[in-house]
Amino acid sequence: MLNILSVQPKSSSDVGRPITASPRGIVLGKDEELKLLLHPHPLAFWKYDALAAVYLVSAGLLMLIFPFLQTNVPVAFAVPYLQLGLWWLFLIIPSIIAGLLWVTKQPLVYSGSVGVIGTVLGLWTSSVSTLPVLLAASSLLAIVLVEFYRRGHRYFITNHRLILSKRAFASSTIRETYYDRISDLVMSQGILGRIFDFGTIIPVSQAGLGTGQDLAGAGVGLAGSKRPVTVGAGVFGAKGTTMPRAATYYSLYGVPKVKEVHTLISDLIQSYSEAPILNKIEKLMEQNQDSKTPPVQTKQVQEEKIAEA
Known part of the structure; x- marks a missing residue:
């Protein structure tokens, strides 16, 4: 059973108003629309x-x-x-x-x-x-x-941001990520995820939120004792690799229909990143059009020019 809920405004008059997604949900801002409300798949944990x-x-x-x-x-x-x-x-x-x-x-x-x-x-x-x-x-x-x-995890996908929340007994955690701050979107599926169609999506921010460190190390030690003096020496080396990794409430963990959700978020990121560019192009075109339009002459000026001729 899929825990996906598509929410739309009840009428055109609702658009632009703060909308509460659920009794204990989030409050959407002006011109913000809730696309999906997700819970982890029953087999996610x-x-x-x-x-x-x-x-x-x-x-x-x-x-x-x-x-x-x-x-x-x-x-x-x-x-x-x-x-x-x-x-x-x-x-x-x-x-x-x-x-x-x-x-x-x-x-x-x-x-x-x-x-x-x-x-x-x-x-x-x-x-x-x-x-x-x-x-x-x-x-x-x-x-x-x-x-x-599992049911305490809720992931809200709006047209402006991702809201990842977790309510666990006495604690509550919420992470908000706007689409223009997402630098990478990582999707992963295990064996069960491929069979039952669920997986994890990690939105990696420009600040590195959504990544972890895999560390491998090796050490060599040498010690000797000669009363009353003890001599010791040690060498340790390690190499780390930054990997996409996040807690269940900092990622869309085990969500159903993960490929469709990934495509939706990718489209929202693309449209959100293109919006400022399109607005700038539109303003430049308006300025260019205004510069080419001749000034409007009044009727009096036109009559004076005819009289002089």
Whole structure:
């Protein structure tokens, strides 16, 4: 299901007035028209849903491992500590891997919060046997939160600017980019995006907003110790490449029908950049036309010229 809404003024009298796009939307300025209102595709945040699925599988495995530890570990008092440590491993390792691959701290923050809650409950109730159930419940809750996070993204395309907004629980972020400040427009699609027709569009501004840095480095170190003196030396080199990269609320992230949206924005950028030039050409033509037009002679001047002749 496509989350695209085309909005037009209700009547000709509405043109030029401030128009509210939605009850909690934006206010358009004079002569500004809202072309499209977009939300990310339902599969745009599939990575977070996949991570939640990994935690569901982990919860199922822990439900099998915990009874095995209770019956096969000879030291009874060590079983709860083994279960708690194993639960932390299943909880933290996937979030660390996801955070490194996606360059985000959100999975680690969420899993760490769940880990602290589970540890406190285990110490309070003196039982850790319910930790797999907590992990499964938190995974289902994560899927719901991801859906709310997706719906909190709204991208407004007007004839003057791009307005990229995000409402996430208690925070709100809005970015406005006018078309004459966009120097490049980057479109990307993954495998799922090509199958289900969605992708990301990054408007790169002239100031470099919408870009990130890929950094590769290598280091060499040498240290020696001879009491009481310690000698050390190190060399590090790195090379960076600027790449189109932006947060989900600084780009049109995972929007449906991405090629059509890209074409629309490209046309708006072109028309917006051509408008000042066309206005200048029109003024020059008017000035040239005025210079070629002979001055209008009054009737009295014409009669005087006829009398002299």
